[in-house]
Amino acid sequence: MSTDWELLVRVIDYYSKYARALDALDVDALAAMVVDDVKITRPWADGTRVGRDDLIAYQREKSQIQNRLAKHYLTNIEARRDSSGAVFSRAYYQAATFWPERTQMFYGEIHDELRDEGDRLLIVHKQILLQRVLELPAAQGNTLYQGQDAMALHQL
Numbered sequence: 074m075s076t077d078w079e080l081l082v083r084v085i086d087y088y089s090k091y092a093r094a095l096d097a098l099d100v101d102a103l104a105a106m107v108v109d110d111v112k113i114t115r116p117w118a119d120g121t122r123v124g125r126d127d128l129i130a131y132q133r134e135k136s137q138i139q140n141r142l143a144k145h146y147l148t149n150i151e152a153r154r155d156s157s158g159a160v161f162s163r164a165y166y167q168a169a170t171f172w173p174e175r176t177q178m179f180y181g182e183i184h185d186e187l188r189d190e191g192d193r194l195l196i197v198h199k200q201i202l203l204q205r206v207l208e209l210p211a212a213q214g215n216t217l218y219q220g221q222d223a224m225a226l227h228q229l
Contacts, residue, residue: 147165
């Protein structure tokens with residue numbers, strides 16, 4: 074099977090925007106990346122959530138958490154288009170979450186079904202497959218910026 078390089082670049086761009094929106098706790102950016110009846114499956118946590126409104130409520134709840142810094146990293150990204158035009162992608166992920174009292178490292182895979190809208194890819198179904206959690210002591214250092222403040226420092 075040959076690689077569709079244009080599609081792969083678009084999927085890498087999508088994953089970059091998705092990870093940055095998660096790290097910045099940017100609920101509006103995440104909401105703009107999904108179809109109305111989006112499905113988010115997290116088997117270890119709450120099964121499958123359905124709909125943009127449910128996703129927004131969940132992300133707004135997460136955005137209220139104080140003194141938390143998270144960084145999401147995606148690698149080994151693959152993408153393919155099926156005969157109907159649907160886009161399927163998968164990637165390994167690592168997420169580091171820094172709390173005042175501990176650090177957590179999450180490892181797993183993400184499998185996505187995406188809808189190609191021409192100028193952007195929208196999430197139809199995201200499956201987050203958590204494989205390991207590493208619990209560590211609190212990281213040393215200070216968190217100077219989080220959320221939107223951090224994004225404002227690095228506008229491209």
